[in-house]
């Protein structure tokens with residue numbers, strides 16, 4: 001896209017963290033904002049903050065796990081602004097332990113994290129892309145994966161983020177092949193200072209209790225507490241938002257605001273594949 005000013009952006013997971021930072025950044029660039037999140041009180045605060053800057057904004061409580069609710073979000077966005085140019089499918093969750101072994105996470109954890117992190121993004125793509133293509137305006141889809149979608153781990157979070165990165169690269173190619181004026185990017189942040197490790201606050205009761213962190217092996221528990229400190233010392237969400245705005249304007253597919261050591265791990269993994277050597281062992285991230 002050539003400009004953000006006067007265009008319409010939809011952001012899911014807009015009540016906090018990276019989503020809120022993107023909403024602030026886009027509104028600051030003169031975009032009209034559609035904010036969606038499952039947590040209503042912080043969502044409404046985010047909308048009010050943006051309205052107070054003089055930007056136009058609406059907020060809608062949406063559970064991205066629901067195809068119907070994401071469809072209603074698209075209806076509401078088009079009804080209010082008549083067009084949608086940028087869609088950030090960003091809502092996501094993680095279990096407190098995050099990096100469990102395949103057999104340690106409960107099936108409920110696998111399902112909840114898959115349903116939010118992957119199905120939520122898929123619902124956004126299915127609800128918005130056909131309408132954006134039909135409108136014929138220029139547009140951009142930004143799907144939030146993670147460096148976890150470029151590195152590996154046998155846990156629900158990494159696996160869900162790989163699905164997002166695969167979906168998004170395929171989407172990018174399909175849009176290019178069609179000659180569409182809509183493009184796509186995958187957002188793969190590294191360690192960012194947000195509330196992601198407290199995502200249990202949004203866990204629906206039907207998914208049952210979280211994997212019991214205290215019942216996991218001591219090394220998994222130790223890793224989880226180390227990871228919490230690493231996130232607390234991570235990049236600011238506003239840095240991620242700046243990178244996203246720039247990438248939309250430059251039509252850049254990969255947005256990887258990640259610490260240099262994470263970029264090195266990605267490089268090593270790619271080289272493992274090319275050289276057909278066994279995965280290089282490194283401390284988990």
Ligand SMILES: NC(=O)c1ccc[n+]([C@@H]2O[C@H](COP(=O)([O-])OP(=O)(O)OC[C@H]3O[C@@H](n4cnc5c(N)ncnc54)[C@H](O)[C@@H]3O)[C@@H](O)[C@H]2O)c1
Pocket residue numbers: 012013014015016017018019036037038039062063064065090091092093116144145146147188189190191192193194195196197199202231234
């Ligand atoms: N924080 C990091 O270090 C990091 C790194 C890589 C990727 N990410 C990804 O960034 C995205 C944003 O996370 P964040 O770090 O800002 O965390 P966050 O917890 O601050 O924000 C996530 C938002 O998503 C919302 N949400 C959760 N479940 C939802 C649902 N079912 N429907 C609608 N909204 C829902 C939450 O209410 C919250 O406002 C996620 O996809 C996350 O996986 C985060």
